Every structure is written in C-alpha cells, then in structure tokens.
Amino acid sequence: MSTLRLRPLPSPYARALLTVAVVALALGIVLGRPDAAVLAIPLVWTLALSGHRALPREVTVVARVEPPVCFEGELSVLHVTIDGWPGPCRMDLDLPSGLRMPPDERRTRKWLGLAPRANPRQTYGPRGEWHLRSTRWGRWSAGPLTLRLRSPDRLWQARLNPAPAVLTVYPHAQFAVLARDMAAGTHPRAGEHTTRLPGSGVEFAAIRPWTPGESLRRVNRRASERSGRLQLNAFADERAVDLVVCVDAYQAVGPPGHTTLDVSLRGAAGLAQSYVRAHDRVGAVAFGGALRWLGPDVGDRQFYRLAGLLLDVRRDETFLDPDVGRIPRTALPPRARVVVFSPLLDPRAVAVLRDLRMRGHSVVLVDPLVTRPHGSGQLRPVALRWWRLHRTGLEHEIARLGVPVVHWDGTRPLELPFRYVAVARR
Template sequence: MTTPPPAPELTPPRATPPPTRPASPLPGVEVTPTWRMSRLAVRLAVFGALALVAGIVAARPEPVLVAAPCLVALVVALRRPRPETVRVEAALSEPRSFEDEDVEVHVVVRAEEVLGEIGLDLALPRTFEVDGQRACREFEVRSVSHTWTVRARRWGRWRAGPLRLRVRSRGWGYVGTATLSLAELTVFPPPSAVREVAVPPRLLARVGSHVARRAGPGVEFAGIRTYAPGDPVRRVNWPVSTRRDELYVNEYAAERAADVVAVVDTTVDLGPFGRSSLDLAVRGAATVVQAYLRYADRVGVVTLGGALRWLAPDVGTRQYYRIVETLLASRVDESYLEPDVAHFPPQALPPGALAFVFTPLVDARAAEAVRDLRERGHPVIVVDVLSAEPEPSPREPDSELAVRVWRLEREVLLHSLAEMGVTVLSWDEEVGIALDRVRLEPLMGGAR
C-alpha cells in the first residue's frame, strides 16, 4: 500500500499568523522613575560636611577650602532639573515564534530634556539566549534606541523581561530607576520534519489523502473488474477488454481521511530541564498534529492531569495553533484532578480515532487510561517520553535493588500493553517519533 505525497507543510506564524491574541507592545508608556540622590552626590555631601566641621572645630581655613568646591558642586548638581516622567516604547518583532527562532526586542526611551545617563538592562529567563550584551548605556542624551536579538530554547509563554531603566540627571545629582514588563512571547514547539505517517486502521467516509482498502474515487490503482452499467467509459481497460472479448474497467482505491487524537500525560514532569518528559510530550504531540494535518485529517488533543483540557478533532492550519495553545496551558496548570478517560466528552475521542499517548508510564493512572482507550476500540500508540531513569543512591543500601525492581515492573507493564495490541514506541533523540515506521494494520484487523 503506497502513501500519496503529503500536502505542502504548514507555514510558520510569520507567513500565516495564528488565530491568537495580537501583539501587545507598550506604545508610548509614561514611566515615573523613582528618584534619589546618587552615590556621587551622597559622597560629596558627606565629604564636604566632614571637611567643613573639621575646619570649624580646628579653626583652620584649609578644610573649609577643601569642602567649599564639594558643596558647591553638590548644590549645582541638585539644582539641575530632572523629568518627572520618561516615555518608553517597547515592542517585540513577533508575538509568536518557534523554538530557536530569533525575535527582536526593540526599546526606545525619550525624555523631555537632556539626561546625564540613560541605561537599559534586559533581564531574561534562563530559557532565553541573547546576542551581545544585555545592558546598554548612553551619556548626555535625550533619547536612546536599542534592539536585542533573543531566542527561546524552550516552548511556553514567556516574557522577554523585565526591562530595568536607569536614568541620571545632568550633573549626576539624582538617579532614577524603573522596571517595566514587556509583551508576552508565545514560543511554539519546533516545526515537524515528518513527511510520512502511519495510516490509521479506521478511515472516515470523507475524502482525504490516505489510501483505503475499499474501492472508490481515487488515483491509486486497485485492480480490474467486469463492466457494470453506469461505469464511466474513461475507466474501461481496453487492452484487457480486447483480449477477453468483454468490457473490463479499472478500479481505484478510495482516498479517505482519519481522526487522530494526541493525548498528553501532564501528571508528572520528570527529567532534566529542557528535556523533561513534559517537554518531549509536547514536542511529540505537536509533531503528530502537524504531520496529520498535512494529510487533511481531523486532529484533536487531550491533556491528562490537573484540569482536563481537550479540543475536538478538526482540520486546517487554525486547528494546529489552537492545539498548541491548549498544550501551552498545561505548564501553568496548578490544579490537580484525577484523570478519567472513561468520562471524556464524546467529541474529544470520536469512535475509532487513532490515539497517540505521550506518557513516561510512571503514574499508574496513565496506564489505566491507555487500557481504557484500547478497550473502547481505539488503536493506541504509546510514546514513552521518559528521558532519565532513577539513579540508585549510594547512601541507601537497598536503592539499587529498588531500581532493579522498578525496571522489572516497567517491563511487565510494557509487555501487558503489547499483549492488548498497543504499539509502544521509545523517544528517539535524533528524530523524536518515527511515524513512518509504525504499522497499525494488525491492531484492528484491517482498514475500511
């Protein structure tokens, strides 16, 4: 059975903006700095006061002559005007990006009068990288414009900030500070590189890109049969008909679509930062969603753990961004509810839908959810996203034995899932999930 070439891949957000809220730059925000005496002014005041007191006590003019320039410079510096507000404009070049994509953070600071110094310091989460220095300083200017090029290494919703503003009045008598929150940046998992997918065992009675086993309208040759009244003339196989003295027509395999649901286990998050089980699960789910949407299949998502989140299967580029937004919300979910697949809304898991379950297989409830899916007649593919096994502790004498028992229990669990007809895949560090290597025909006894 051959697979037709996939449709053009989904375009990134720059070409087709996802249906989410627009960018939220800070156009012309008036910021009121918190002004205080600078360290230089404090030192001049302290030194001048001590020298003046020393001259008075010692009744000598030398300390007074030393204190006079310091006090005069202090008075001149403190009398310099300072603006009450500073205008700050900050914006992101893109409100959404994929992992490791460059995003520009542009900041413009304007004051009503010349300032002694304008300093900008961009604080970033540890998931971000920046080209060049994070701090910018300009002296004796009225406005400053600076652009940082940053990139996010991890999916999620992040703020490229806060932005710390530091200004000084002319003469450096006063220093003002302020902190601003920048716009939120939505970082999507990396785009999928998968070009071929596993054909689900059960296909819908809807035109799609998968080749079914039954005859119907399509382009894949399936065989020949005798002519029946109503068959189009263009399907007549003239060489065979000439040899057999009877009309024969070509049959073609029907092209049908499928329902696919990505189930993400969020009950636990194990593993190193950036490569944890939740990170791999979200990236794998995004790969499955993007790959099957290229074939015009209906794709949905269900998240287990915390608040039950689900999105009914649908088609189109818009559905991809809706699913990713649902997955991004799983990280900030602080509630806890026991997952129960048996009580999912019917729209979340249509009958016969192919289910991809991304789980580390640590929580027993996730395994029960897989069993329940299989008992309800769904072909299930479990992707094991456990990236790190527990290490035995040298302080505990029985820790090594406990790890060995855990591994044996895990092997028993995987064997029981395989006996139920569940395909179990391990996460590949190079390709992630190899959808083209999965064969699902034995699971359900044949496709329609």
C-alpha cells in the first residue's frame, strides 16, 4: 500500500474546449462579430466551474499479488485498488520476461469505472485484476504499472506510477532419486539411509547366531532348525545424513529459461526436496557474484529458505574468488555429502572442488552443460575437437581428485553415483 500525491493537469478534452473558446473570442474581436464571441462564454464557464479544487490531493494505491510466492508455471492474481479518486481510471500493465498472461487475458489495458463499497462513508474507487503465469524463477516485479486518472467531468487528469508488487517464483524442483546405499557421511541420528552397521532398521542384512542376553523376537526358525542352533535375522542400521548443495553462478550459457544456471537451480531444488522429505539436514552454498551459504537444517521451512537463497544467485561484474575456508563450520559440517552443480566454464570452480576435497568432504559434481559451441568456417571442426579434448582433460583432472562427474541435462531424473564416493574417498 502506498499513498501518492496528485498533480492534476488539464486533459486533452479541456485543452480542446479552451482552444475553441480562444478561437471564438479571436474571431469575434478581429471580425467585429459579437455573436462569435458569445459561443466562447459557455466554454469558458464550463472550464471555470470544472471543480479543480474539489479533487483529492492524495490517493492510496494497493497492489498485491496472491499468492506472493509460487513455483514456475503456477498462476497468480495481481489485484490493484485505488482509494480516494472519484472518477474513472485506466491501468496500463507491462510485464517482465519472467511473467506472462494466459491466452484469454492478452489485453494489458483495462478501463475501470466506479465500484461502490460496502460502507457508504468510504469513497468510490476503481479496481482491477490480472492473472499472471510465471515462466522463470526469480523475484519479478508485476509492472511497471501506470495509472491514468480522469475526473468525472473529463476535464482533469493525473498520471501515477505506484510501486509494483513483487512476485517470488521458486525454481521448479526437478525429481531426484534419493541415494540410500552410501555408508559414508552418515550420522548417529536415525534416518532412512542404510549403512553396513548392524542395527534396528528394516533392511535385511544377514543371519547370525544368537548370543545369550539377546531378544528372541527376530529368531529365524528355518535357519535354526537346519543348524541346530538359534539363528537371528540381522538388520542394517538406518541413519541420517547432512547434504550441502553448491551452485556455481559464474557463467550461464544456453537458451533463456534453460541455461546452465536454470538447470542447476532446478536440480539443486529437487535434490534438496528429496532429502528434506527423508528427514535429512540440507544446506546450500552459492558462489559467483557473492559467497552465500545456509547451514543444514530439517523441515519444509528449510527447503523454502534454501530456495530463497538460490534466488539471490546472480551474475555480477565484481565478485570475489570462492574461498571455501571462509564458510563457517555450521554450513559445511564434517562428514557432509556435497553436491556441486557447475558447468566447469570457470577455472575457479575446479579450485572449489579441490578445496572441498582437501577438507575431507564426499563430493559429487553435476555438469549441466549440454550446449555445444557454435561457429562457422573451416576451423569449426578443429575448434570443436579442441574444446572436446579440453573438457575431457578437465574431467580427468577432477577424477584424480576423487570426484565423480554426472552429466545431466535437466530432463531426466537426477541420479547421483553416491555408491562410488566412499571408495573414492578412501
């Protein structure tokens, strides 16, 4: 809600009346025809009694989006209400690239009249609403919004540009497969990830002899009859993990809406959502432009906090080199699984992987780069071959660090080879 001050100006209709009155007076004086000057009297009288002083000096504009937070592809409604203006109003709405109207609401200009209120003491004011569909993640302003106000007698007008409402669009969470077969990085907390240690889980592990003092609830009768001794069913222990997703925002290549940064954010959101639903702690680190982090935590609120952190990732001309050592211990706890989304277009991303490995974390790299370089001429095959050799050498360098590389285009479910991380870590 914002209160704006008005500066009423003569409308084109008032200027036309004034022009006709001046021309009639001039013709009456020049030609000596008083009957021509008489035509200007009602026009001048109308302009003099137009009621300029009776118009309000301030109006209240309320622009809100319901719901103010949504995901990509969902619908929202923009409501605009003007209080304190007695005449009609025209609203012109221009939308950014991340918002569009459904096909049945292509008109961006609406003439709105008076709408009576429930309380007769309140003033009358125009209202309007638009249905908006979000196409890309980000924080988008539903505007600029231009209000053109006219007085009831159409002789005065005013133009306002109120502050537009902000719509927060979270990246669409891409479906990710939850890795439950990795023993490295687990914690003593109870969870849904199977380990190699015996415990009280539900995943069958082996059959072992019974020792005195143990409960007889898990006795395997058939194995006991064959061996002549009591045999128990052993189950694997299930524990929780800490997951930290890292997003490289140095470069973003590809078509709009499907750049490497868009694919990385959707993959990070889907991976975080899968682990949050499994009651694991999830955190985030974003480097590029500025270093941001969010400590691991549990619950649906953590997912929305993480999505809000990812929205702040933007490319910037002035940025700092990623120094993982500056991240506090609460953001990168020991024995945490780290998933890095990076197209490897900047050498500093490799430095981040090296720093994470030196700190003892289990790291997996997700490469969202599916766009190949374009060009023309005779050197195109040579340049493309050199680029492929460079990418292959870069992947071998990362493999020597013990970091598995997953190529993902954002169209299929995200499956990470966590089962090999324990071997690479040793």
